[in-house]
Amino acid sequence: MAAGIASSTSITSATATTTADTKAIAGNFTQFLTLLTTQLRNQNPLDPMDTNQFTQQLVQFAGVEQQLKTNDQLGTILASSKASAAASTSSLIGRSVVADGATTDLTGGKASWTLNPARAAARAIVTIKGSDGSVVATKTTTLKAGTQTFDWNGATASGLTAKDGQYTITVDAIDATGAKVAVDTKVSGKVDGVDLSGTEPVLTIGSSRVPASAVKSLVASAS
Known part of the structure; x- marks a missing residue:
C-alpha cells in the first residue's frame, strides 16, 4: 500500500511539473502568435514585411508548436515509466533478493x-565497521574461488556483542603470490517496502536501502 501511495505521489508530481512547463511554453506561444498577427495587421502597405523575415518567424512559430507537443508526449512517457516501475518493484515486497x-x-x-x-x-x-564508521571487528581468513558466504555473530574485537543495526564490511585479500585479489560483496534479505519518491525505486531491506538497479537475483522462499 505504501508503495502504491508513493507511486501515485511521484506520478502526480511528475505530471504537475510537466503541466506547469507546458503552461509556461503555451503562454510564450500565445504571446508570440499575438505579436506576429499584430505585426502583420499593422505593417505598412508601402513597405511590407520582408519575405525572408516572415518565413523565419513562421519557422519559429512552428518550432514552439512542436515543442508543446513534445512536452505533452514526454509527460505521458514519464508517467507511464513511473507507473511501470511502481508495478514491477512493488511485486518484490516480501521477496528475498541478493x-x-x-x-x-x-x-x-x-x-x-x-x-x-x-x-x-x-x-x-x-573489516567490519559500524554505521558511524568505527571499526567493530576484524577477521583474517582464506577465500576459495567462487561465491561464498561470510557470517558474523556480532562478536566485537573487545569480546563484547555488537548491538543490532547496520554494519559494513571491507575485504583486503591477496593470493599466494602476494598479489591483491578483488572481492565483490553482496547483501541479501527480504524486501519490506519500496520507495518511489526518487528518480529510481529504492528497496527497503530491514534498515538498509538498496537501489533497485543493484538487485542481482531473487532467492526462492523456503518451502
Whole structure:
C-alpha cells in the first residue's frame, strides 16, 4: 500500500511539473502568435514585411508548436515509466533478493554477506565497521574461488556483542603470490517496502536501502 501511495505521489508530481512547463511554453506561444498577427495587421502597405523575415518567424512559430507537443508526449512517457516501475518493484515486497552492496543488518547476533573473489585468496582481512564508521571487528581468513558466504555473530574485537543495526564490511585479500585479489560483496534479505519518491525505486531491506538497479537475483522462499 505504501508503495502504491508513493507511486501515485511521484506520478502526480511528475505530471504537475510537466503541466506547469507546458503552461509556461503555451503562454510564450500565445504571446508570440499575438505579436506576429499584430505585426502583420499593422505593417505598412508601402513597405511590407520582408519575405525572408516572415518565413523565419513562421519557422519559429512552428518550432514552439512542436515543442508543446513534445512536452505533452514526454509527460505521458514519464508517467507511464513511473507507473511501470511502481508495478514491477512493488511485486518484490516480501521477496528475498541478493543485491550489490557491503552494508547489511545485524539482527539477533546474525549478519551475513556474500563474497565473490576474483580468484582464491591465501589471506583475506575482513573489516567490519559500524554505521558511524568505527571499526567493530576484524577477521583474517582464506577465500576459495567462487561465491561464498561470510557470517558474523556480532562478536566485537573487545569480546563484547555488537548491538543490532547496520554494519559494513571491507575485504583486503591477496593470493599466494602476494598479489591483491578483488572481492565483490553482496547483501541479501527480504524486501519490506519500496520507495518511489526518487528518480529510481529504492528497496527497503530491514534498515538498509538498496537501489533497485543493484538487485542481482531473487532467492526462492523456503518451502
